[in-house]
Amino acid sequence: MSQIEFKNVTKVYKNGHKGLDNINLNIEKGDFAVIVGLSGAGKSTLLRSINRLHDITDGEIIIEGKSITKATGKNLLAMRRNIGMIFQHFNLVKRSSVIRNVLSGRVGYHPTWKMVLSMFPKEDKRKALEALDRVNILEKAFSRSDELSGGQQQRISIARALCQETSIILADEPVASLDPLTTKQVMDDLKRINEELGITIIINLHFVDLAREYGSRIIGLRAGELVFDGPTSEANDDT
Ligand code: ADP
Numbered sequence: 001m002s003q004i005e006f007k008n009v010t011k012v013y014k015n016g017h018k019g020l021d022n023i024n025l026n027i028e029k030g031d032f033a034v035i036v037g038l039s040g041a042g043k044s045t046l047l048r049s050i051n052r053l054h055d056i057t058d059g060e061i062i063i064e065g066k067s068i069t070k071a072t073g074k075n076l077l078a079m080r081r082n083i084g085m086i087f088q089h090f091n092l093v094k095r096s097s098v099i100r101n102v103l104s105g106r107v108g109y110h111p112t113w114k115m116v117l118s119m120f121p122k123e124d125k126r127k128a129l130e131a132l133d134r135v136n137i138l139e140k141a142f143s144r145s146d147e148l149s150g151g152q153q154q155r156i157s158i159a160r161a162l163c164q165e166t167s168i169i170l171a172d173e174p175v176a177s178l179d180p181l182t183t184k185q186v187m188d189d190l191k192r193i194n195e196e197l198g199i200t201i202i203i204n205l206h207f208v209d210l211a212r213e214y215g216s217r218i219i220g221l222r223a224g225e226l227v228f229d230g231p232t233s234e235a236n237d238d239t
């Protein structure tokens, strides 16, 4: 059984635009899967379908043997909690501290709530600090999030996903607004998490060079259709 299965998945937006066209795809546990394609190819549409940030129009997505397409209520919430997500623009609460943003991955807690840090369960704080250590920004735990550089802010969002203790992390163009050096650091962090913790990473990237360097597997999209799916070594310039 694959960890994630797309079965004939089609997504048509309300304006009639087909974002995904009959996608069949299996993602295996521990994959570092890179989705490549031109702007508008459907990368983000595909990623957002996995954790049901939006509904698909047709077909079904199965995660660890259960249909997220058909899940409702508590079952849907539990499935979504097992999937972390990282965005291009970080989606942090900027005026809140780094550790509060990271803790929000772990508990059903929002970074702006006034609850004092000493009230959090020790185990939650331990996990948050451990996650920050893993992405090398432990010393920033009590800084305001917007005092950190772009690359460091993306690491906060990686730590938040780690703190959520998920088996899958989705990353939607996580390095698109970062410079080359910072890009490398963030990609290295994601690779390390993938290798050390066995977390499946599915990532949208603009640049095929980065996809080749980091991916174990490349998925190519064009106009909502799957045009390539295979190990990185088999991807060529047309992918
Ligand atoms: P859905 O079919 O998933 O419900 P909607 O049509 O309601 O999607 O649009 C969701 C959001 O996406 C809206 O805020 C809309 O403004 C935005 N949106 C609409 N068209 C586009 C587009 N071509 N590219 C990106 N976003 C768009």
Ligand code: ADP
Pocket: 013, 014, 015, 017, 018, 019, 037, 038, 039, 040, 041, 042, 043, 044, 045, 046
């Ligand atoms: P990518 O991530 O590869 O750049 P997207 O998945 O964002 O591509 O978009 C795929 C296609 O669907 C594009 O043509 C885009 O304009 C369109 N699209 C995205 N979101 C919406 C929306 N909410 N409503 C209508 N069309 C959309």
